[in-house]
Amino acid sequence: MNKRRVSLMLCALFSQSTFATSERIDTLAQAVEGDVVKWRHHFHQNPELSNREFKTAQYIANYLNELGLDVQTKVAHTGVVAILDSGNPGPVVALRADIDALPITETSGVTFASRATALYNDNQVGVMHACGHDTHAAMLMGAAKVLVEMKSKLKGKVKFIFQPAEEGAPAGEQGGAELMIKQGVLDSPKVDVIFGIHINSQTDVGTIKYRSGGIMAAVDPFKITIKGKQSHGAYPWLSVDPVVTAAQIILGLQTIVSRELKLIDNAAVISVGSIHGGNRSNIIPNEVELVGTIRTLDDGMRQHIHESLTRKAKLIAQSMGATAEVIVPDGFQYPVTYNDPSLMLQMLPTLEATAGKDNVMLANAVMGAEDFSFFQQKIPGLYLFVGGKTKSIPVEQAPGHHTPDFVIDDEGMQLGVRTLSNLVLDYMNK
Ligand SMILES: [Zn+2]
Numbered sequence: 451m452n453k454r455r456v457s458l459m460l461c462a463l464f465s466q467s468t469f470a471t472s473e474r475i476d477t478l479a480q481a482v483e484g485d486v487v488k489w490r491h492h493f494h495q496n497p498e499l500s501n502r503e504f505k506t507a508q509y510i511a512n513y514l515n516e517l518g519l520d521v522q523t524k525v526a527h528t529g530v531v532a533i534l535d536s537g538n539p540g541p542v543v544a545l546r547a548d549i550d551a552l553p554i555t556e557t558s559g560v561t562f563a564s565r566a567t568a569l570y571n572d573n574q575v576g577v578m579h580a581c582g583h584d585t586h587a588a589m590l591m592g593a594a595k596v597l598v599e600m601k602s603k604l605k606g607k608v609k610f611i612f613q614p615a616e617e618g619a620p621a622g623e624q625g626g627a628e629l630m631i632k633q634g635v636l637d638s639p640k641v642d643v644i645f646g647i648h649i650n651s652q653t654d655v656g657t658i659k660y661r662s663g664g665i666m667a668a669v670d671p672f673k674i675t676i677k678g679k680q681s682h683g684a685y686p687w688l689s690v691d692p693v694v695t696a697a698q699i700i701l702g703l704q705t706i707v708s709r710e711l712k713l714i715d716n717a718a719v720i721s722v723g724s725i726h727g728g729n730r731s732n733i734i735p736n737e738v739e740l741v742g743t744i745r746t747l748d749d750g751m752r753q754h755i756h757e758s759l760t761r762k763a764k765l766i767a768q769s770m771g772a773t774a775e776v777i778v779p780d781g782f783q784y785p786v787t788y789n790d791p792s793l794m795l796q797m798l799p800t801l802e803a804t805a806g807k808d809n810v811m812l813a814n815a816v817m818g819a820e821d822f823s824f825f826q827q828k829i830p831g832l833y834l835f836v837g838g839k840t841k842s843i844p845v846e847q848a849p850g851h852h853t854p855d856f857v858i859d860d861e862g863m864q865l866g867v868r869t870l871s872n873l874v875l876d877y878m879n880k
């Protein structure tokens with residue numbers, strides 16, 4: 451038999467077994483779908499705020515224990531981490547779901563709507579899964595079940611990461627992905643690659659959106675304190691007016707993005723969100739404070755903005771006879787959610803095989819942020835959007851994330867379970 455013939459036969463065998471594997475995943479995902487919906491409704495009716503996901507974590511841990519996994523709780527306060535060891539040599543692949551809810555009173559009208567309340571910033575508030583993290587937890591539990599059943603086909607280990615506080619820890623507390631990493635979630639066993647999905651209320655059920663490179667923005671806060679000289683409002687020539695200086699600085703910042711950045715490569719945003727200064731109509735104050743946010747998808751652009759914003763603020767202030775102190779913290783509030791391009795290329799066929807080629811679409815980058823990015827700073831990872839909108843509802847009528855009437859169609863979750871499972875299987879068997 452010639453070499454070419456052998457390799458053709460091997461090829462055929464391989465694709466047949468790949469096909470059989472993905473068919474088996476479909477069957478298992480279908481079998482667990484009822485449970486996934488049940489779990490999701492349970493989480494939705496029992497939402498808990500960031501770093502307070504005590505019962506949510508317990509519910510997840512109970513199920514993972516039932517599956518016979520090696521389960522660790524109280525990671526980064528309320529996180530749950532479980533390991534599935536295939537017993538075969540191979541990589542360690544992590545799957546991550548965030549599990550926290552938001553201080554929002556639900557008005558969606560779904561039968562399983564939340565009526566929960568909790569104390570938030572000293573106020574009693576409604577609590578709602580208004581970002582879909584209830585579906586994330588349920589889908590990852592579903593994928594755990596599927597992968598346990600597929601154990602003999604796995605190589606290496608799967609690490610299931612149920613992460614608290616994605617929406618941000620309460621004031622004065624640490625939390626989320628960053629704290630999990632500090633506590634060693636990516637070590638022992640050392641994780642090689644991580645996958646995560648976010649359900650999306652404005653993307654059709656059955657579809658996946660992906661992007662190579664930056665898919666969600668890095669976030670940096672900034673603060674500019676302008677110091678001038680106070681005077682009576684009737685005698686401005688006796689002042690160094692920080693209010694007019696602030697106005698000029700705000701306008702000056704507008705040309706950083708519009709004139710200095712190569713926007714055909716990536717988007718960027720600078721927004722001033724708060725101005726404080728003065729307390730009376732006839733007093734020019736001594737000081738004005740500006741606070742804002744910088745959003746970038748590229749490290750070079752981020753660096754450019756930091757330097758340019760600092761320079762402009764200081765020199766505009768100087769030109770007015772005032773001074774500006776500029777603070778752009780060194781660390782990240784959020785890094786860019788960055789999909790490793792070669793990993794994206796490697797796993798795109800898996801997405802297309804799972805959802806169907808026509809149902810996998812290139813996404814525009816989003817200027818919101820996601821703390822999954824902290825994992826991707828350490829190891830290669832992919833973050834994808836999975837559709838949660840009922841197809842017949844026009845996109846303009848689908849409420850956005852973090853709104854009280856936010857809705858996710860249960861039917862979207864099965865594709866999530868299949869996607870997570872296939873990513874693990876295909877990565878291990880590449
Ligand atoms: Zn959110």
Ligand SMILES: [Zn+2]
Pocket residue numbers: 581582583616648
């Ligand atoms: Zn979210």
